[in-house]
Amino acid sequence: MTVTAPPAAPTLPALVSDIAGATPDAAALVAGAVEWTYRELDDAARRAAAALRGLGVGPGGTVALLGANSAQWLAATLGAMRAGARVDAFNTWVKAWDLRHLLATCAAPVLVMDAAVRSSDLLAELRELVPELWDAGPGEWRSAEFPVLREVVVLDHSVDHCLAADLPAGARRWSGLTGGPGADTCAAGPDDVAFVLYTSGSTRHPKAVPLRQHDLLVNGFHIGERMGLTAADRVWLGSPLFWSFGAANALPATLTHGACLVVQDHFDPATAADTLAAHRCTAAYLLPSLADGLATVADRVRAVTSLRTGLTIGRPDEVRRIVDELDVPDICNIYGSTETYGNCCVTPHDAPLEVRLTTQGPPLPGVELRVVDVDGTELPPGEFGELQVRGRVMPGYLGDDDETAATNAAALTADGWYRTGDRLRVRAEDGFVEFGARLTDMIKTNGINVAPAEVEGFLSAHPDVAEVAVVGAPHRSRGEVVVAFATLVDGAAATGEDLRRFCRNAIAGYKVPWEVVVLEALPRTGTGKVTRRALVEQAAERVRSREREGAPG
Numbered sequence: 001m002t003v004t005a006p007p008a009a010p011t012l013p014a015l016v017s018d019i020a021g022a023t024p025d026a027a028a029l030v031a032g033a034v035e036w037t038y039r040e041l042d043d044a045a046r047r048a049a050a051a052l053r054g055l056g057v058g059p060g061g062t063v064a065l066l067g068a069n070s071a072q073w074l075a076a077t078l079g080a081m082r083a084g085a086r087v088d089a090f091n092t093w094v095k096a097w098d099l100r101h102l103l104a105t106c107a108a109p110v111l112v113m114d115a116a117v118r119s120s121d122l123l124a125e126l127r128e129l130v131p132e133l134w135d136a137g138p139g140e141w142r143s144a145e146f147p148v149l150r151e152v153v154v155l156d157h158s159v160d161h162c163l164a165a166d167l168p169a170g171a172r173r174w175s176g177l178t179g180g181p182g183a184d185t186c187a188a189g190p191d192d193v194a195f196v197l198y199t200s201g202s203t204r205h206p207k208a209v210p211l212r213q214h215d216l217l218v219n220g221f222h223i224g225e226r227m228g229l230t231a232a233d234r235v236w237l238g239s240p241l242f243w244s245f246g247a248a249n250a251l252p253a254t255l256t257h258g259a260c261l262v263v264q265d266h267f268d269p270a271t272a273a274d275t276l277a278a279h280r281c282t283a284a285y286l287l288p289s290l291a292d293g294l295a296t297v298a299d300r301v302r303a304v305t306s307l308r309t310g311l312t313i314g315r316p317d318e319v320r321r322i323v324d325e326l327d328v329p330d331i332c333n334i335y336g337s338t339e340t341y342g343n344c345c346v347t348p349h350d351a352p353l354e355v356r357l358t359t360q361g362p363p364l365p366g367v368e369l370r371v372v373d374v375d376g377t378e379l380p381p382g383e384f385g386e387l388q389v390r391g392r393v394m395p396g397y398l399g400d401d402d403e404t405a406a407t408n409a410a411a412l413t414a415d416g417w418y419r420t421g422d423r424l425r426v427r428a429e430d431g432f433v434e435f436g437a438r439l440t441d442m443i444k445t446n447g448i449n450v451a452p453a454e455v456e457g458f459l460s461a462h463p464d465v466a467e468v469a470v471v472g473a474p475h476r477s478r479g480e481v482v483v484a485f486a487t488l489v490d491g492a493a494a495t496g497e498d499l500r501r502f503c504r505n506a507i508a509g510y511k512v513p514w515e516v517v518v519l520e521a522l523p524r525t526g527t528g529k530v531t532r533r534a535l536v537e538q539a540a541e542r543v544r545s546r547e548r549e550g551a552p553g
Contacts, residue, residue: 007221012188012252013049013081015256016045026038027234029041030260041074043182044074044078044178045078047075048076048078048079051174052079052080052083055151057083057109061085061086063076063111065113065242066090069237069241069266075178076174080112084187086210087194088106089198092117094125095507096125097506098508109151110149115155126152139151141170154173154174159173190213190214194211194216195247195248196210196398197244199244206451207404208397209244219248219252219343220249221253223252223253223346224254226346226361227253227309229254231257232282234262234279235253235281235285236275237250237264238267238272262281269296272290272294272297277304282309285311286331287312288312289446289447291326309330309332310328311331311334311343319331339394340389344363345361345364359427360424362433370387370417371387372385374386381425387433388413389420423435441532445482447479452469455507458507463489465489465492466489467486468485469485469535470484474543483543484515485519486499499513500516
């Protein structure tokens with residue numbers, strides 16, 4: 001494989017400025033009705049930087065961003081980075097319970113947000129936590145629970161989803177801040193944190209993963225090289241930018257090649273097919289759940305003859321379906337995580353299809369791999385064990401509490417290897433990796449990681465629940481679903497549906513259990529430990545039974 005040198009720019013905002021200077025009229029972004037050239041994207045980022053600096057954002061600062069895919073999301077991101085700050089990108093499916101932890105963790109003085117995203121009233125969730133925002137004008141309110149938070153800015157494109165009268169008195173409008181001249185200087189440095197992305201794991205709350213500017217840019221470039229991207233490409237992204245699949249993957253892969261990113265604010269198969277066709281997209285980011293959706297309009301997707309490459313992650317049958325049913329012949333298979341800057345392994349787009357079906361490719365340039373046994377002893381090529389990654393990996397989860405320290409000690413070795421918790425092998429003949437299985441309890445539903453401990457922690461707060469255990473069960477279309485098993489305190493009468501409703505009203509939808517099963521007692525070993533394997537088997541049988549009956553879900 002030929003390795004081409006990445007762009008000379010040290011940071012993402014500097015990269016956009018460089019491309020705007022060299023090819024100002026090249027297409028950069030399509031987001032709904034908004035189409036920006038690189039000159040327009042750079043101008044929007046400069047204006048955003050000036051606006052945020054006016055709110056006190058500067059080098060070493062933090063801007064929290066809560067919004068769906070949009071042109072203003074990207075302008076705010078690049079503007080915050082240009083001002084020298086990091087961007088903490090929040091999941092828009094949050095409820096107040098999730099948002100409380102995110103705001104406390106990031107300690108951002110400025111929150112930039114959508115008022116609402118489809119049926120999710122984000123301002124209503126914020127009102128539970130920061131009621132003071134409705135009591136005084138901009139700059140005049142103070143939050144009792146989040147004293148560091150001083151400014152809330154609402155993105156204008158989202159205001160159509162709510163009444164203007166519902167906007168808090170203390171919030172500012174994005175358009176009211178970004179009308180002035182842009183910031184000429186870029187304060188971001190190559191080793192500065194660009195994004196903090198939040199990922200589920202073994203802890204009760206999402207973990208904060210810091211990703212540095214230059215590593216993000218270089219890793220993204222090499223991802224794009226594996227896809228065969230050029231400046232002529234138009235890259236479709238139907239999943240959220242706040243995920244690593246977007247922020248740490250599609251975004252830098254596209255920008256480092258001077259290509260055009262085409263985003264949707266939410267995934268809808270028919271709209272996606274229209275978008276792919278209207279903009280003659282050539283590459284697509286296709287999680288299995290998105291591919292399943294596009295398969296319902298497969299004839300329309302196959303009619304987009306420009307579509308040739310992209311990324312996915314999945315079983316051989318899932319990858320083959322993208323080639324056969326959607327006619328994306330050069331789709332690449334990947335392996336990675338948020339902690340490894342989105343991807344650490346990608347199959348070359350021109351590798352034989354059988355290789356792309358059965359492997360996740362070789363490591364990207366600058367990435368080292370090793371496979372170890374349960375004692376941490378390195379295994380020879382060809383043997384399965386835990387994959388560990390070094391090179392472009394996060395420096396450690398953010399947080400100064402004992403739980404974060406313990407999590408970092410478990411995730412990273414003293415000499416910088418990241419323990420993936422996945423069972424893979426590295427092929428002796430070519431260095432390509434083959435996925436075996438996950439070694440952790442992590443649940444992956446519709447491509448999204450869910451930590452059992454997080455759902456367990458929430459359900460345990462219900463007054464009727466004595467004990468709870470959460471597992472994943474295989475599901476035909478979602479990959480896995482979350483299933484909870486609970487026992488009740490004496491005299492309690494809550495049903496499984498009552499407990500699901502409790503979750504539905506308070507936590508992000510993808511964390512809500514597919515089913516909550518109330519038991520007399522959880523199965524245990526002779527030493528009293530909960531037997532999760534027995535629960536996994538019971539959950540799997542319940543899912544299979546529903547699927548045999550053809551029940552929805």
